[in-house]
Amino acid sequence: MIIRRPPDIAPSEITDPGVYNRRREFLAGLGLGLAAAALPGRALAVAAPAHGARFEGVVPNVVTLDEKATPFDSMTTYGNFYEFGPDKESPARNAHRLRTRPWTITVDGAVKTPKTFALDDILKWAPLEERTYRLRCVEGWSAVVPWVGFPFAELAKRAEVTGNAKFVEFWSLADAEQMPFVRIPFLDWPYVEAIRLDEAMHPLTILAFGMYGEVMPKQNGAPVRLVVPWKYGFKGAKSIVRIRFVEKQPETVWTKTAPDEYGFYSNVNPDVPHKRWSQANERRLGEFFRRRTLPFNGYAEQVGQLYTGMDLKRYF
Ligand SMILES: Nc1nc2c(c(=O)[nH]1)N[C@H]1C(S)=C(S)[C@@H](COP(=O)(O)O)O[C@H]1N2
Numbered sequence: 001m002i003i004r005r006p007p008d009i010a011p012s013e014i015t016d017p018g019v020y021n022r023r024r025e026f027l028a029g030l031g032l033g034l035a036a037a038a039l040p041g042r043a044l045a046v047a048a049p050a051h052g053a054r055f056e057g058v059v060p061n062v063v064t065l066d067e068k069a070t071p072f073d074s075m076t077t078y079g080n081f082y083e084f085g086p087d088k089e090s091p092a093r094n095a096h097r098l099r100t101r102p103w104t105i106t107v108d109g110a111v112k113t114p115k116t117f118a119l120d121d122i123l124k125w126a127p128l129e130e131r132t133y134r135l136r137c138v139e140g141w142s143a144v145v146p147w148v149g150f151p152f153a154e155l156a157k158r159a160e161v162t163g164n165a166k167f168v169e170f171w172s173l174a175d176a177e178q179m180p181f182v183r184i185p186f187l188d189w190p191y192v193e194a195i196r197l198d199e200a201m202h203p204l205t206i207l208a209f210g211m212y213g214e215v216m217p218k219q220n221g222a223p224v225r226l227v228v229p230w231k232y233g234f235k236g237a238k239s240i241v242r243i244r245f246v247e248k249q250p251e252t253v254w255t256k257t258a259p260d261e262y263g264f265y266s267n268v269n270p271d272v273p274h275k276r277w278s279q280a281n282e283r284r285l286g287e288f289f290r291r292r293t294l295p296f297n298g299y300a301e302q303v304g305q306l307y308t309g310m311d312l313k314r315y316f
């Protein structure tokens, strides 16, 4: 997914108007390196974080998934959070610089009045539930994660969304002081992802504040991230500071970077290969053999009706 190693990028490029075109060249060169870099299960190059504070009174397993959870140490030492660097270990190495309090989310756009909520108030809006979901990265690795959170609909309820809203944007923090790689324009910061409003309102879509019963590790998107279990992992923006309701389908960080590779919908689909590799199977973190990838990541029964009549090869 990533382009070329940020250390190769001279700071002078930061203001260079040609950056966008070069970004596309970087992407073209990515294919092979990616396959090697994305290989999960190798020896840990970074230490797993210390365990965080446990949430109290979490409602157990609301959406049951009869699969073994990926070990905490794998989920916290292998992942993507490009604001902290390009490698799978970069988040574990660098995310300790993130300050997660005080933290607010600004809710604006197609709403009656824009509002800013403190995270500690948001946490009281609804019971925290454990939701064990499959996570499928577009790069071909996957995991099973017991998230802690509640439906996004709880936020929408308080946002006074207007009738014109059709899509929702999720903006990650982009503070170069805490996130060193935000200085380097290999993505168009801030990291903004978006989904349709009806997808956001689906009961499987959650705001997650933790995992494995604990507050979210910083490298996994503390203090709050989006989880949409039937979509590729990159739709799940981490460390969210702004949620904007909009009327028209917006550009996202990935459609801006390579619309032919990372479509707006990005529903997990074994029948629609990525431009440079198959999506037919995946490797679970910590496992050796690959498994078949399921349509909508195994959630077809719950979410398939959101897409009736749509050509999923065109709207990939
Ligand atoms: N802000 C932000 N959110 C992000 C990313 C990122 O680089 N920055 N990476 C995405 C990708 S590609 C994946 S697969 C998941 C990884 O989440 P995990 O590290 O908890 O496995 O986060 C997603 N959210």
Ligand SMILES: [Mo]
Pocket (backbone or CB within 6 Å): 080, 136, 137, 138, 139, 232, 233, 234
């Ligand atoms: Mo990903």
